Amino acid sequence: MSPPVMPESDIISPYSLPNPHRVLGVAGLFVVFLLLGLASYRVSENYGVENMRQAASHQLDILGAAIDSEVTRHASVPSAVELNPDVVTLLRAPSEEADIRQAEANRFLQKLNDHLGGPAIFVLDLSGRVVASSDWIFSDNLLGSDLSYMPFFRDAVRGTPARHYAVDHIRHEPGYYFALPIRDESREWAIIGVAVVKSGIREVERRWLAQEAPALIVDRNDVVLLASPPEWRYATLGRQPTAVLERLGRQQFAGQALGAISLDIDLAGADEGRVVRLPKHLRDDVAPAQGARPYLAMARNLPGTAWRIVVFSDLRAVGVQAATHAALSVAALGCLLLGVLYARQRRRLARGREEARAMLELANQELERKVEARTVDLSEAVSGLQREVQERQRAEQTLRAAQNELVQAAKLAVLGQMATGITHELSQPLGAIRTLSANAAEFMRRGEAATAERNLAIVEQLTEQMGNIIGPLKTFARKSPAVSSAVDIGQAVDSALFLFESRLKKDAVIVERHFTPGATTAWCDRNRLQQVLVNLVGNALDAMHDEPVRRLSFSSEASSTGKIALSVVDSGHGFSEEAVAHLFEPFFTTKQPGEGLGLGLTISRDILRDFGGDLMAGPAPGGGARFVVLLPPLSSGSA
Incomplete structure (x- = not known):
């Protein structure tokens, strides 16, 4: 028996709406789609801007910490200069003894500068003239220069420690200056000069120019000190009087013209993030032919430097993401409506298939x-x-x-x-x-x-002894990866010997160097290599303490494996066969009880192995001990 057939008059189309209602329904759907798209766009945009604000704030924290560490790491150097007797004697000396006293002060400043690795250190008299400088051996040194116009000098001679960004008029190199007044104890602590250290900002410039998005460092006078793009350097945030800019150029920038470009950017409220658009004359510097794109400007004050860091984050990606989310929301609503219509149609068709489904x-x-x-x-x-x-x-x-x-x-x-x-x-x-x-x-x-x-001086030696005790313990408890670079082996040896200068003189140790500084370069971490050399030199001095002839020898050659072999040989009592077998075991020591923990050689070998080196030991020909420091050659790192 065939199933009953529904009369055609009873079949109702699912879309059989009157024409006026159909038009209103379509219009209503259009309004719903539009409102949903706008709401999704706003929510996504706000969320994206907040994420970008957090990312920019984190970037500012990292940049601020890096800049503060690089700029202020030499802030305590003027205190050391102030306490040096050669510097005080130079400032006290009459004019006929100035040349002799100046040479002694110059050598002290040069040695201090070589030990610290880079900053320019100099001393000014009360007239602002440079009377001693660490760069006295160079032709373009600062000796005799008149720096009385510098703001840091005027603050220091009034008794206030000062720090300023400035460009010197000799080499025209920018830097951050730290100045401290030098007082004379014999004259009731009267100010007799100023100690100054110039901290270079090359690393800050390198880090800053690597920024992809626009970024600025602005001083208290709204002058741009560093910028990415570099064309904005020495621009001003807003327009300033010409007289003010010329005065700042003379005092801090060695006559450099300031304010050639005015950024015309208002950073009010930028500490919490502010949306800005770059003026038309700046757009080609950032992204040519991209139009007036919006940027999120985030600013942060750098403590202790009167600098302000500003980072501009491009908001175009946020807009594209918001538009994409809006389109997806509208598409999702459309799919939902289509799904509802499809379900309704499917239920209608299912009614005709119920009997066949029952049989199955x-x-x-x-x-x-x-x-x-x-x-x-x-x-x-x-x-x-x-x-x-x-x-x-x-x-x-x-x-x-x-x-x-x-x-x-x-x-x-x-x-x-x-x-x-x-x-x-x-x-x-x-x-x-x-x-x-x-x-x-x-x-x-x-x-x-x-x-x-x-x-x-004895207290200082004891403090250094305590540091030498605590240092290996810290290294044993926590290891950090080495950062390798090109290191002059001769200079590293000289730096290690510099720390034992007084002890070498006191014990009448004969130091032999069978190489010259600059002759051999290795690829390793400079500070860690010096730490290893300090430990080896200290052990050698301890071993030679009771010997009639004390001789410490350094030599370098290429090993069979292609590495650089730096030999450290002493004329001490040497090692026994049993000691050689256990020399690099933790807590094994040949010293008397209480004189060492036995961790120095173990830690030194671990330090060298971190950057591809090694440490070996054995008896020296003719008696004594011989340690060989294996270091990777420069070609292994530069390649």
Whole structure:
């Protein structure tokens, strides 16, 4: 029997709406789509701007920390210059002795400058003339220059420590100057000169020019000191009087013309983020032919420098993302409406298929029972496998936790073994420092400055001894990756020997260098190589202390593996065969109890291996000890 047929008069189309209602429905849908798109755009735009604000704030934190570390790392140097007797004697000396005193002060400043690695250090008299300088050996030195017009000099001679950005008129190199008044104790602490250090900003410039988005460093006078793009350097945020700009150019920028470009950017409220558009005359410097794009300007004051960092983040990507989200929202709503219409149509068509589906239901039920039986078996197998996987994961977690506990227990055990030795090593220097500092204070009260100076020198030696005790412990507890660069081996050896200069003279040690500075260059970390050399030199001096002839020799050659072999040979008592076998084991030492922890050589070898080197030891020909420092050649890093 055929199924009943529905009369054609009873069939209703799902879209059979009257024409006026159909037009209103289409208009209503259009309005809904438009409102949804606008709402999605605004929400996405606000979210994108907030994310960009947070990213810009994080970038400012990183840039601020890097700039502060690079600029202010030499801020304490003028204090060391102020305390030097050669500098004070030069400022006290009459004109007929000035040349002799100047040479002594120049050598001190040069040695201090070589040790610090880069800054220019000089001394001004009360008239603002440079009377001593670390660059005296160069033809374009600062000696005799009149810097009385510099703001930092005027502040310092009034007794106020000063710091300023300026460009010197000799080399026309920008830098950050730290100035400190020099006082004369014999003249009731009257100011007799000014100690100045110029900290270079080359690293800051390199970091700054690497910025992809526009970025500025602005001083308190709204003058742009550094900028990306570089065309904005020495521009001003807003227009300023010509007389003011000329005065600033003479005082701080060695006559450099300022304000040739006015950025015409208002940064009010930029600390929390402000949307700005660059003026038309600046757009080609950033992105030619891109139009007036919006930027999010974020500003941050750099503490201690009177500088302001400004970063401009391009908001075009935020707009594109917001438009994309709006389009996706409209598309999603359209898909939802189409899905609803499709479901309604499907339900209408399903009514005609119910009878056919009923006939297939019995067959489907039988098939489902069979599938269900198979599924139960498979589910049980899967459940069993999951339980095994979970048990294995728990076992691995338990093993990993046990391993971590064993590592931590071993580390705590080592630190516990070291605690008694460290306490003993530090207690004696601390007691001596307490006694010597009290005596120095009493001698200074009596006016015996020379005796107080000797006591303070001993305190300095004891403090260095304590640092040498704590340093290996810190290195043992926490290791950091080495950063390799081109290092002059001769200069590294000289820097290490400089720290032992007084001890070398006192013990009458003969130092032999079988190479010259600049002859051999390795690819390694400079500071860590010096740390290794300081440890080897200190051990050599200890080993030679009771020897009648004390000789310390340095030489370098190419090893069979292609690395640079730096040999350190002493004339001490040498090693026994048993000592050589255990020399690089932690806490093994050939010194008397209480004189060392036995970590120096172990840590030194780990330091060298961090950047591809190594440390070997053995007896020296003719007696004594010979250590060989293997270093990667320059070609391995530069390639």
